Amino acid sequence: MDGEVGTVPGGEAAAADAQEDAQENARAAARSAAVRDGVGVGLAVGLSGLAFGAAAVTAGLSVAQSLVLSLLAFTGASQFALIGVIGGGGGLVAGSLGAILLGGRNALYGLRLARTLDVRGWRRLLTAQVVIDETLAVATAQPGRAAARAGFVATAIPLYLTWNLCTWLGAAGAARLGDPEAVGLDVLGPAVFLALLWPRLTAGRTEMRVAAGAAVIAIGATPLLPTGVPVMLAAAAALPALVTRGEGR
Amino acid sequence: MSVWIAILATAAGCYALKLAGLVAPQRVLADPRVRRFTDVVPVALLTALVAVQAVADGRALEVDGARLAGLGAAVAALVLRAPFLVVLAAAAGVTAGLRFAGA
Structure with missing residues (x-):
């Protein structure tokens, strides 16, 4: 909260000091709350790397391939999308393109965060x-820039470590398991997407319309087109947002 | 070997997009239509993934009762505002339970 202090009447330096102390305390409290939030989210979501590792091996990837994908791609939805196409026996080109397209939202996040994080060079x-x-x-839920940066870092580090460690454990565990479908691992991919989607889906009518359109396109195109292509095609359901004037929101 | 290429290509593409956002000029976001489009694209892609993985095996449409019931359990957990991992556990648990019971 880097707001103005307001005009302090001359001679009341002590009052100004007290006010500054109070602001500094509030900033420190906001930072530590952001760190708590971030570590909690990072660890909880990182644990779902177990699900990814297990699902990746179920889809036919080796343990090493699963781990490298987590280390380098490090964006859950895209990773699940790629292994979903590989598991379905689809084309790798379509699978990769769909996964990358899905990663497009991270570019938007970067736009939103660039000013807050203000990083340059190798740090960037x-x-x-x-x-x-x-x-x-986590970063955008914090009051003020210092707390946002603290929250960003506090989420990123535990999430990166836990996600990759759990991918490895999940992949190695599933590789040893007999039939992954018997323990219901094949449902984890769509369940993860559903959980990621849920807050957006319940956000408004536009989202519901887009979702319904996307589901119809994807299922309708599935028997006709190579695996992976219907999902990319479903992005067309978002096109009306480009032409309609901003109603609400 | 080609799976490795797909993995590396996906990783490179995803990283390039993340970096692009950090280095792009901020005025890209000025157009509200661009903002709205980029808001809803993930909704379309994620829904398509759920739909296809729920009812398709490769290019064949198939209804797998246990898998659909697992997704139903996930929806119930989400409606009840359960934490992320509880949602996943409910889905896998219901699917595995039904298959074990021979459904």
Whole structure:
């Protein structure tokens, strides 16, 4: 909260000091609250790396491939999308393109966060890797820039470590398991998407319309087109947002 | 080997997009239509993924009762505002339970 202090009447330096102390305390409290939020989200979501690792091996990736995908791509929805296409026996080109398209939202997050984070040079190259759903959510929920930066970092580090460790554990565990479908691991991919989608889906009517259109396009195109292509095609359901004038919101 | 190429290409593309956002000029966001479009694209893609993975196996449409019931359990958990991991556990638990029971 870097607001104005207001005009302090001359001679009341003590009052001004007290006010400054109070503001400093409030800023410190906001920062530590942001760190608590961030670590909590980072650990909880990172644990779902178990689900990714297990699902990746179920889809036919090796343990090493699962881990490299988590380390380098590090954006859950895209990773699940790629292994979903691979598991369905679809084309790798369509699978990769769909996954990358899905990662397009991270570019928007970067736009939103660029001014807040204000990183340059090699720090910017490093920071870019952790600009994802969860870090954006925590950073933008904080009051003020210092708390937002603290929340971003506090989410990013535990999330990166836990996500990759859990991917490895999940992949290695599933590789040893007999039939992954028997323990219901095939439902984890769509369940993760559903959970990520839920807050947006319940946000408004436009979202519901887009979602319904996307589901119809994707299912209708599935028997006709190579696996992975129907999902990319479903992005067309978002096109009306480009032409309609902003109603509400 | 080509799976490795797909993995590396996906990783490179995803990283490039993340970096693009940080280095792009801020005025890109000035057009409200661009903002709205970019708001709803993830909704379309995620819904499509849920739909396809729920009722398709490759290019064949199939109804797998246990898998759909698992997704139903996930929806119930989300409606009840359960934490992320509880949602996943409910989905896998219901699907596994039904398959074990021979559904």
